[in-house]
Amino acid sequence: MFNAIVIEQDDNGQRASVQALDESRLPEGDVTIDVAYSTLNYKDGLAITGKGPVVRSFPMVPGIDLVGTVSQSAHGCCQPGDTVLLNGWGVGEGHWGGLAQKARVNGDWLIPLPSAFTPAEAMAIGTAGYTAMLCVMALERHGVTPDQGDVLVTGANGGVGSFAIALLARLGYRVVASTGRSSEHEYLKHLGASEVIDRASLSAPGKPLGKERWAGAVDSVGSHTLANVCATTRYHGAVAACGLAQGMDFPGSVAPFILRGVSLLGIDSVKRPQADRIEAWERLARDLDRDLLALISREIGLSEVVAVAAQLMDGGVRGRVVVDVNR
Structure with a gap:
């Protein structure tokens, strides 16, 4: 079992909550990841609050970013134990995303975590x-x-x-x-x-x-x-x-x-080619003052996501919100 933010929709409307899910419910994919951190972006806020037509199928786990450790892989991009990073590719919209303790995705969507950043720092950037x-x-x-x-x-x-x-x-x-x-x-x-x-x-x-x-x-x-x-x-x-x-x-x-x-x-970041993604992260490692990450970002737990998403949509959130999905 693992915990996740789940967005559901029925005749009474849309709602989001933290739920315990069985791993058998994970979507198709050739890489399974033990997620360490995700983020709360504007698009995630739209999805969780229902204020924008972001989610294309229900139920949906939001979260357009994730970083974590590969637990299973049938893809040449990575092996169990590797730390990988994902941004975009429609996760959190049409494919279950990163606001969960586990994710299963297409290996083509992943890049290695740049050595310059810790997992938490990578999600502070996101x-x-x-x-x-x-x-x-x-x-x-x-x-x-x-x-x-x-x-x-x-x-x-x-x-x-x-x-x-x-x-x-x-x-x-x-x-x-x-x-x-x-x-x-x-x-x-x-x-x-x-x-x-x-x-x-x-x-x-x-x-x-x-x-x-x-x-x-x-x-x-x-x-x-x-x-x-x-x-x-x-x-x-x-x-x-x-x-x-x-x-x-x-x-x-x-x-x-x-x-x-x-x-x-x-500027599209969702389906950007792999080479562009790697170049952008290499530039971030070179050109970003990492000391500013503490100023730009703050960390919350999975249980706080729904409430903070509402604050985000009301304009009450500065900078970045990093989500420790394991607390």
């Missing part, structure tokens, strides 16, 4: 930090360099935003953080933000073009915020878009793209 690194890499490949000017990070208090600030600042960029929480300014400055602006300046409907301000941007918000970020990005700048906290719509104009040559770079 999909949020990995996605932030993909965004930074995309801006670099576009040619955005620190000498070109300010780089904006929206949704700055969230997991992706927190890591994007820390990574960009350490790489020498002048980072401007956008947030709606005035109480978090010192936190963002400690991560490396040189300036903090109110998200209200970006979140309302705006003009097709505004004053050129950003050499580049990392946006995890979407909707009007993303449209306004594009409208105020400098000539030949780039915006890496990876989230939809404000909305999935894009109420913008083609003007920034055809008059200023701005590039909108879509």
Whole structure:
């Protein structure tokens, strides 16, 4: 038997709870893992609270991240005793995920735990930090360099935003953080933000073009915020878009793209090729100040997940939530 967060749905609606399950209920897969840690991401919050159409079949164990030790393997990627890491690939949505003491998955989805990180540190980073690194890499490949000017990070208090600030600042960029929480300014400055602006300046409907301000941007918000970020990005700048906290719509104009040559770079972390994943984690090992992990993340037990998911959806959670699934 093992404990897991289970999301169920019936005529009375959707609910999530901690349940004890028999290992025979695990889904198909060629690698079985004794999970050590998982995380609580925005997508997990949507799934657990039912506030978004994330879950594609019921019952579902949420958790888009996991790290743990292989107990059984019929895949060449790993052997029993290996410590492995998983981000994305639809786990927690269409395949049982990491918010459980055991998981069974496709070995193609796994990478070895980077030697630079402990299991808990890897989950403090998780999909949020990995996605932030993909965004930074995309801006670099576009040619955005620190000498070109300010780089904006929206949704700055969230997991992706927190890591994007820390990574960009350490790489020498002048980072401007956008947030709606005035109480978090010192936190963002400690991560490396040189300036903090109110998200209200970006979140309302705006003009097709505004004053050129950003050499580049990392946006995890979407909707009007993303449209306004594009409208105020400098000539030949780039915006890496990876989230939809404000909305999935894009109420913008083609003007920034055809008059200023701005590039909108879509960042998918779910089905990213293995080589990209390994490169991103190698870059995290090199470029992330691990001392910041204690500031960015906090740890909870499996029994706290449902309550904290509700807080996350209400905007009451800063940074990352690491889940010790064995307590």
